[in-house]
Amino acid sequence: MARIEYIKRRLxxxxxxxxxxxxGGLGFKDRNPLAVWAEDVWTRNSYHGASIPHFDQDAEETDQAVQALKLGKGHLYVTLDFYYLKDLGVNECARRMRRAESTVHAQLADADRWIDAWLRALQEEKAAKRVxxxxxxxxxxxxxxxxxEAMDAKASAVSMVISAAAKRSL
Structure with a gap:
């Protein structure tokens, strides 16, 4: 099964x-940008030296979606944990999980589709709240x-009463 590219980028x-x-940090904000760039260039955080852009809100939403996998889709959570957080390749994930590589590929694709659906539901919920x-x-x-308008009507009525009273007093 094919992976969903934008979900892969989010992951x-x-x-x-x-x-x-x-x-020990709190995500991206508390890091020195130069140190982050240097780390990205020399580690898995880059593709051939090209730094991957970071977006806190996307990462937090993706984290919520991945954490939601723990309930009912634990095998997909474990696959994502091994592949993304432990930085194991498909071969090593398959070996540790005692599954075929094709199964790991299928689980990554399933996780992509599940996260995509979760994120779409989140967007719909946000849109409904905005409406x-x-x-x-x-x-x-x-x-x-x-x-x-009621205050204007009262003011108009008061002004008519005052003008009527003023006419009588003359």
Whole structure:
């Protein structure tokens, strides 16, 4: 089965993020950019010297998706852990998991599809929340407008009473 390219990129980003977090940091933010670049160039964190870009939010969302694999899809979590976090190749993953290499490839593809579905559901949930926030803001604006119109009507009525009283007093 074919892997999903953008999920592979997210998992690469996630692996970098987790490795830096596991080294005692808190992810990407607290690292010296020059040290990060140097580390990327000389380790698995790069492809032939080209540094992989890092995005905290993507890594955090991917981490949530990967952690969600533990419940019910533990074999996919273990595969991702061996392949990305322990930096084992497919051959070594297969040997340690006592599976065929084709099974590891299939599990990586399954994990990609599962994470893709999880991330899509997360995006839909965020979109629904945004719609709800917009609807709430519109309702509040309409209520505010009604209150302002009521206040204008009261002010207009008061001004009519005052002008009528002023005419009588003349």
């Amino acid at each position: 690469d980003n996630w692996a970098l993020w987790r490795s830096r977090m596991n080294d 709800q926030l917009v609807d709430n803001a519109k309702a509040q604006a309409q209520a505010r407008q009604v209150r302002l």
